[in-house]
Amino acid sequence: xxxxxxxTHFLSSLAATSIVLVAGAGVFWIKTDGARxxxxxxxxxxxxxxxxxxxxxxxxxxxxRRLFTLENFHGRMVVVDFIYTHCPTVCFSLGSSFARxxxxxxxxxxxxxxxxxxxxxxxxxxxxxxxxxxxxxxADPKRWTLVRVANVRDLKPLLSAxxxxxxxxxxGGFTHNAALHVVDRQGRLVRIFDADDIDGVREFxxxxxxx
Amino acid sequence: MKTRELQYxxxxxxxxxxxxxxxxxxxxxxxxxxxxxxxxxGLAAGGWLLGMAVREHLRRAMLIVNSNxxxxxxxxxxxxxxxxxxxxxxxxxxxxxLEAAKFVTVPLLxxxxxxxxxxxxxxxxxxxxxxxxISMLLFLGxxxxxxxxxxxxxxxxxxxxxxxxxxxAIAGILAVAWALPxxxxxxxxxxxxxxxxxxxxxxxxxMG
Numbered sequence: 001x002x003x004x005x006x007x008t009h010f011l012s013s014l015a016a017t018s019i020v021l022v023a024g025a026g027v028f029w030i031k032t033d034g035a036r037x038x039x040x041x042x043x044x045x046x047x048x049x050x051x052x053x054x055x056x057x058x059x060x061x062x063x064x065r066r067l068f069t070l071e072n073f074h075g076r077m078v079v080v081d082f083i084y085t086h087c088p089t090v091c092f093s094l095g096s097s098f099a100r101x102x103x104x105x106x107x108x109x110x111x112x113x114x115x116x117x118x119x120x121x122x123x124x125x126x127x128x129x130x131x132x133x134x135x136x137x138x139a140d141p142k143r144w145t146l147v148r149v150a151n152v153r154d155l156k157p158l159l160s161a162x163x164x165x166x167x168x169x170x171x172g173g174f175t176h177n178a179a180l181h182v183v184d185r186q187g188r189l190v191r192i193f194d195a196d197d198i199d200g201v202r203e204f205x206x207x208x209x210x211x
Numbered sequence: 212m213k214t215r216e217l218q219y220x221x222x223x224x225x226x227x228x229x230x231x232x233x234x235x236x237x238x239x240x241x242x243x244x245x246x247x248x249x250x251x252x253g254l255a256a257g258g259w260l261l262g263m264a265v266r267e268h269l270r271r272a273m274l275i276v277n278s279n280x281x282x283x284x285x286x287x288x289x290x291x292x293x294x295x296x297x298x299x300x301x302x303x304x305x306x307x308x309l310e311a312a313k314f315v316t317v318p319l320l321x322x323x324x325x326x327x328x329x330x331x332x333x334x335x336x337x338x339x340x341x342x343x344x345i346s347m348l349l350f351l352g353x354x355x356x357x358x359x360x361x362x363x364x365x366x367x368x369x370x371x372x373x374x375x376x377x378x379x380a381i382a383g384i385l386a387v388a389w390a391l392p393x394x395x396x397x398x399x400x401x402x403x404x405x406x407x408x409x410x411x412x413x414x415x416x417x418m419g
Contacts (some may be wrong), residue, residue, distance in 0.1 A: 003302040016276040017285065026287030031293060038302035040364050140328045177364045 029088050036191060041057070041177055044163035045192040052188040055161040058154035063130035067150055070187055077113045078183040078203060082164050084121035084174055085129040093195055095137040102143050102200050103181075112185075113146040113205055120159060120166055122152055123173065159164040212268075219264035223318070228255035231314050240304060243366035244374040250383075251294060251317060258322020266327050273327060283328025284340070290320035295351070297362035304365050341389050345382045352378030 010141065017049040029035065037043040044122040057069050070078070081094045098115050105113050117133070119125025133139075140147065149155045159166065178195040182204060193200040229235055230253050239245040277283045293299060294317060303309045329337065355375030363367045 006278075012275045013278045013282060016282045020282050020285045020289070024285065028293060032296065037298065037364050038299045039415055041360075043298055074312065101353055113254065167365065167367070169367060170369075175361075177361075 041179075044095065044177075045179075047187055048192055051185065052190040053161070054186075054188050055183075056154070056157045058158045059150040061127065061150040063127045063134055063146040064141070065127050070183065072115075073114055073183070075112075076118050077205060079113065079205075080116045080118060080162070080181040080183055080189075081178070081195075082118050082120055082159070082166075082176065083125075083133070084119055085125050085133045086121065086174055094180075095133065097180065097195055097198060098139070098144060099137045102138075102140060103202060104198060104202055104210060105143065106140075108202075110205070115139075117144070117146045118158070119148040120147065120164070120176070122134055122148060122155065148177055162194075169174070194204055213304075214350060216264040216267075221255045221259040222265070224229035226260070227254055227314065227318060227341040230254060232255075240264045242302070243363055246300060247374060248377060251313075254314065254317035255291075255322040256324075258320075259326040260322070261318060262326025265323075265328065268389075269327060273331065275354035277296060277331065279305075279333070280328035280331030283324035284332060284336075285322050287325040287328070292314055294321070301365050323329030341385075345386050345389075348378045348385070351364040352376065352382065 010093075032038055033043065033046055037046045037088075055070060058073065059067055059069055061067055081098060083094055094117075098117065102115060105115075117130075119130055119133075125134075125148045130148065134141075134144065134146045149158060162181055164176055166174050168174045180187055180193040180195060180197065180201050182191045182193070182201060184190045191204055191206070229240070230250055236250070240248045267356065273283075285399070293369065299309065299313075303313050330336075352375040355362070355371045358371065361370070361371060
């Protein structure tokens with residue numbers, strides 16, 4: 001009798017084990033996109049790769065004070081990065097990434113690709129500050145435009161559409177996820193690369209030639 | 212229900228309520244270190260108290276679905292792994308549903324099942340789990356300290372490194388605390404005799 005009961009208990013526990021295993025592994029699998037995205041940064045990139053999306057329209061003010069929107073680039077691919085001009089570290093590496101990308105694009109004579117740096121520090125990223133930043137990185141105005149949003153209220157929707165999280169840091173600057181964002185000819189954000197992954201961007205743009 | 216068990220439940224509810232109170236919650240979530248080491252650990256501890264309170268009352272049910280404690284252990288480990296993902300930590304800050312789920316699932320799926328199952332587990336497995344827990348803390352601590360990038364978009368790298376160092380320190384403290392008693396045991400297996408013989412060792416089909 002006890003033996004039969006313990007056998008039942010063993011079997012019911014075994015059944016429960018399989019339920020726990022399936023449910024646990026299932027939830028973990030779903031939450032990590034099939035063990036591919038363990039951080040929110042990789043999740044953001046994966047989501048964009050799967051379903052490209054159009055950022056909300058935002059009026060942008062360039063370093064030469066001209067106003068335009070992302071729509072103005074239609075027909076060209078745009079590589080976008082987010083910066084703040086007072087940034088001594090990551091943005092500097094983003095700046096030099098863009099400078100290298102600019103040279104690479106010049107060499108391949110690709111006129112259908114534009115570079116766009118968006119300053120998110122509204123107060124300090126004035127057209128003049130953006131212009132200085134551009135000169136520091138030898139930005140060619142025909143190739144590389146530096147902007148900030150013209151209306152402060154457009155900033156949050158724009159950042160969140162790109163998946164950029166900006167947190168003020170201990171030194172009066174900001175910490176943010178730095179990356180290179182590729183917007184295709186239809187104005188959709190299609191791919192996100194590491195801040196220093198110039199080759200990745202070049203390769204991706206290369207495969208899209210004429211498409 | 213015994214007074215002791217009632218006390219556990221009161222402590223459990225109080226812990227969870229305090230951690231859930233918006234000022235405390237905001238303060239703890241501002242830093243990755245306190246988010247993990249105070250909020251998540253506190254919620255798990257609250258759940259553990261709940262588990263200790265209901266352990267005896269659930270004995271019969273546990274005999275059926277958790278006879279050797281392994282299922283409760285697995286539940287706890289899965290839920291712990293889920294909340295150890297940098298991604299869930301990040302997303303709980305922006306997603307209210309996930310945030311609410313944290314306050315429910317960490318006590319109920321991490322703390323409580325582990326407390327309920329702990330006494331049912333084979334003593335050898337228990338020791339193994341302690342070692343695994345220490346090595347997990349060491350590994351995560353090392354990962355947080357050495358990772359070239361931030362793992363959470365909402366937290367500073369300096370915060371991540373601090374958390375890593377604290378995890379390594381905690382692993383060291385636990386290793387000493389758990390190992391120390393062994394130096395005071397004499398050779399006659401005294402400790403082993405005190406533990407209750409495990410139900411699975413009696414008449415399970417494999418041993419029949």
